[in-house]
Amino acid sequence: MIDRIHVDDAVTALRPDFAVLAVCAYGLANGPSDDRSRAWLAEAAEHAAPLDDPRLEAWRDAYRSFGAKPSRTRPSVDALTRRKPLPEINLVVDAYNAVSVRHCLPIGGEDLRRYQGPARLVRAAGDEPSEDALGAPEIGEVIWRDDAGVTCRRWNWRQCVRTRITEETVDALFLLERLEPLTLEELAAAGDALAALLAEITPGVRVESRLIVAGGSR
Template structure:
């Protein structure tokens, strides 16, 4: 039985963080209506503009909080949070393309609520998955390349027994566990470091779970982890 565990090395850096998990089982992620998901993303892009009221992109609070978080651990040069990457595209007028339903749904959730969202295929995990600091020898093949790119020692990563599956907390994910049209069981996450946004965090989780279940079937279960609740069973 696989578990998701957040280790103390993470909590020592981010004691007030909350990690929201949506476990989706028995879903059908095969592409049916690309126009539907393109419209979903387009609407989310419009909603995301409310988080970018400051003309100086880096001065918007949803950007500042993640830049400050990334300063607390060693990161690859130029690495930014996934929500900054999405909002930067919106800020520059570049539309987010469709990939597959699960990714489109979590990108929409991310944009609507200005929080990092990500996802992995549970069936591709080797052993338990952990949010922790890297040793520095974890295998990591990022999307778009076939070269091993080891994380730095002390870098925040999601990893399993085979290697890292997401580097620099939520910056770049591995091809090995990525969501595909054939994914039936998914591990989706939303990350919060700003305690003042707990309502938006909860709303984002509810939107994510409901939208996946309504569109892809199966079941979706929400769990919230914090320093007092550090692990859950994911299958």
């Protein structure tokens, strides 16, 4: 899966500074939120970026670039940073939400076993299959999708139910998304932080990663 994740040229034409660090974790033993994950979330909230941080504004600008209004449908890291306290979902989701807020970048979490084909970041044609609760994407909207349809609308605004990480998730894909001024070094640090928390949840978890930038992988 990780070698087949694709970012379409139409997306990087929109934002040449976009990069995504794909992280796959295999053999997770997820479970309900506990004192550890509550501490991760509390620490992240304590060090959350201010709402006028340039890293958040970069995502608002990216939304405007394809016609979305970020005050109505907020980038995921923007919406999450505003939550007080941060929501408790389950151990794995708490881990990536904590890293998202602490490192000020959007992170999507997907159940790999519910995926059909590779993840692709594209601009919507407007006829993609989509869950009723998610709504149909608009033409030109940036979406994540697989062979079955839309997995996340408006870049990282709202995820579908089908691929969400639950307490039963064993294999997961995380998509850590970057725009400038966040550096590639900061993106890598966020990936390392996530891998460390996943290892706390499941010692011995197998993690692999791939950086995708405009023009290919690194």
